Amino acid sequence: MIRQIARKEVLENLLSLRFALSVLLTTCLFAVCGHVFVNAHREQSKDYWKRTNENLSALAEQSNQLYKVAFYKQGIYRKPQPLALCAEGQEGALPNFFEVNAFTADLPRTKGQVNFALPQFSHIDWALIVSLILSFAALVFTYDGICGEKESGTLSLMLANAVPRHKVLLGKYAGTMITLAIPLILGMLVSLIIMVSSGEVAVGGREWLQISTIVAISLLYLSIFVLLGMFISSRTGHSPNSMAILLLAWVVGVILLPSLCRIIFDVACKEPTDEELQRRLNQVREEIWNNHEKYGKNAGYMSNDPNDPGNNPPARARLQTALMDATNQLLQEHHNKWLEQALARRDFACLSPAVIYQRAAEAIAGTGINRCADLYRQAKRYGADLKEFIRSRDMEDPKSLHLIGPEQNMAYSWRAISHDPVGFEMVPKFQERDLALSQSLKLAVWDIGLLVLFNLVFFAAAFVSFLKYDVR
């Protein structure tokens, strides 16, 4: 019976104006999305490879002397992701440049031209289309699902037969979801075809798995709005009233609530400032310099002449390492504060299902804040690997003092680190690793849980309301 009702719903919807309009609108948008993405991806990849190769050739120049490799600040850029098509995650405005050497990593920065004068710099992606346009379409499909049938009198006819009410509800739900899935899948196919046929982006098995997960999450998200529509539709007797309530709920939940939460958070929370960081850095450095005798005799003294008896290289190296460790720790703390603040702001905005959905899609696609933070972690780990490499190579040079300290002058004039040439092919190079799918799923599991919870709540509400619905 459920199947029959669902079939009737689907057929009825397929012929309606709203279906035609939503298919037209979403297909156009998905096509534009695919096209824009392919162009942007081409540009970004070109840029990325150019800059990465520049960085590598600069590093190759340094490899004539081992110590130079250690001190050269390498620029690491964010690789354009193929799945930014699905969820771009505001990456346009997130940091994309990390500078690292064997001893330290600078705070992430945004490099390149971003026009901050434009109203918003989020690219059009699947998550945007689904969260704004298709969720709206879901309401347009369901607002008269029950009260409309009551108005036209068919509901009482249907229930006069031996059909239990829950079957009617489930049938309608299934029918609407199928109708809604048509523009969704169609649009996604169109933009995928545009992407794959351009030949710019390699899509492998892993990507297909991610894409199908995103499709599933999208359906889960849309189902919330279908259930909400059915709930409101079975609370009201008049379809314009149900539309008015639904529109209000949509506007508040999808558009106003995220912005409202963000601004409340911004007003309530203070940003950690650069001045504060500088002040703390100066303070810590001063403290270490003032107590330099702690690290050994004459640690604070340095003469470029390696034979100067006043020099105490091990003490000097200890002092400089302590300075660098303190700096790195403060930078890390500052970075963590930034990250915590950004994540907390987004968590706070999670009252809105649209934000939950976008966050889940971002996690699955491997983009957004978490990815940038992970890239920073990877850059730091790479720095540590490079240091280990320098240490092991340095052992081979008998003339070196084997003091892997962060002071370039020391390495240069005292030969604290070897000055021998090193084979460039042996120097470790930075390689970005994507998060494993299981890890991104772990990131998204809470969000999926929340989406399921929303579904259950609205389903229960719709179920109870429809059971008590007065069909007269």
Place this chain on the structure above:
Amino acid sequence: MIWKIAKKEFLLNLMTFKFAVGAVACVVLTAVFMPILAADYRQRLQTYSRNVADNEAELRTVKVYRNITHTIYRPPAVLSAFSAGLEKQLVGSANIELDKVPELSVTERKGNPYLPILAVFDESLIFKIIVSILALLVAYDAVSGEREQGTLKLMLSGTVARYQVLLGKLVAGLVTLGVPVTITFAVGLVVLLSYPMVAFGSSDWARVGLMFVASLAFTAAMYQLGLLFSCLAKRSAISMVLGLFIWIIFAIVIPNASVQLATQVRPLESQEQRDGRLLSLKQDLASELGTVKVDFSASLITSDEGDSFGGYYAKRRDIYWLNAEQKLNALTIPIKLRYADKSLEIERSNLNSFLAQRHLARSLSCISPISTYENVMAILAGTDITSFDHFINQVRAHRNEVVEYIRSKTGDFSSASFFAICTEAESAEYTRLYVQIEKAQDEQAKTKAEQALKEWEQQNPVKAVPLNLQDFPWFKYRQSAARDLSNAIPGLAALFIMNVVLFATCFAAFARYDVR
């Protein structure tokens, strides 16, 4: 007859559920939004006043003219609560330095890079989103709904002309929607004005007045759009679906698409190109400065002291060095000033490519009344791109004033007060005494000379007094209300034209409407 129809329609509209929901939502949301927006404004105002006060205090301790390198800030716009525009995206502070360009931190965002600025949030959002939907909802069944009920046929079978019916419905709709718009505006204003730091000048009231007019015109346009669909469709369900889809296109698709298109059509000037031009300019400057040769070999004594803004000044130095430095400044500062102006041109053209993209996006989005309305509100609130342009121009003028001020005070940068707190006479005397010690033949003469220097130093202690900035051209940000108002005219006109066109189309559609 029009009035009768209007009155009936108005009363009917007021009783509808959708109107109640929409109107209550507007008022409640405004009451919730405004305190938050006001708190946000207060915070920005506090930051601004703190920055300005700190900066002025530091400027007042400057000891030599060279170190007048203060920063000027753009005050937050009080009406940003009504329309935030670009208020938060463009930070708006500029560093004034004599031989460098005003460094405009408008294109570079500081602070947490993980916190991207997303959609703006302000009072005009309520109008943009909720009032526009409400207008569509009130209008969608005005004609097609009456046809479905059969009352339209009855009405037109009387002696009433069609245009009267349409006008009556139009007047009724406008009056109905005027009620929530007015109440929302009033509630917003009352809440905002209840905060002590908010003070409106007469120009602010003019701005608010025009904002209200713009809001009414926008609401009328959206209502007529709904009415048009109502006149085009036979069934009210169809006109509602049409209205909603056009709304989502206007509210979400067009603003996003115009930005996308603008970035594609008019790409930004590349950073490499700009950096290259700046670099070549720097090289030119260095080579030109290299031609200036001043002999410092006779200088004897070094004593510098730190000053405000991270600068330093010469405390007590010999006359040879002083004269050499004076000569150097008189020769090099004009060259540096000339190059600073040139690099300002480059910065300006870079900034212009940003602004041009923004302008294009804005013009493209003008087909949507929602975007047009948003732009008008931003212009009126003084948070638009043009007001930033204005700020940048003022900064430039201020820099020129400061340069002129320093030039006049230091005799074309040649006076010692430009970089030192000692005068030439002092320095000459000091050098004479100092040289006496150096040239002393025996111990006795040397002690005597040292004694003389010590006595002289006691009589003439180092006077590190701050500069007298009585006639300093302090920066005062002038918001030009007249300019903003005249800038808003095209947008306002566009809204009115939309109204007229929509009305004409409605009229034509309704005249041919099949009432059966």
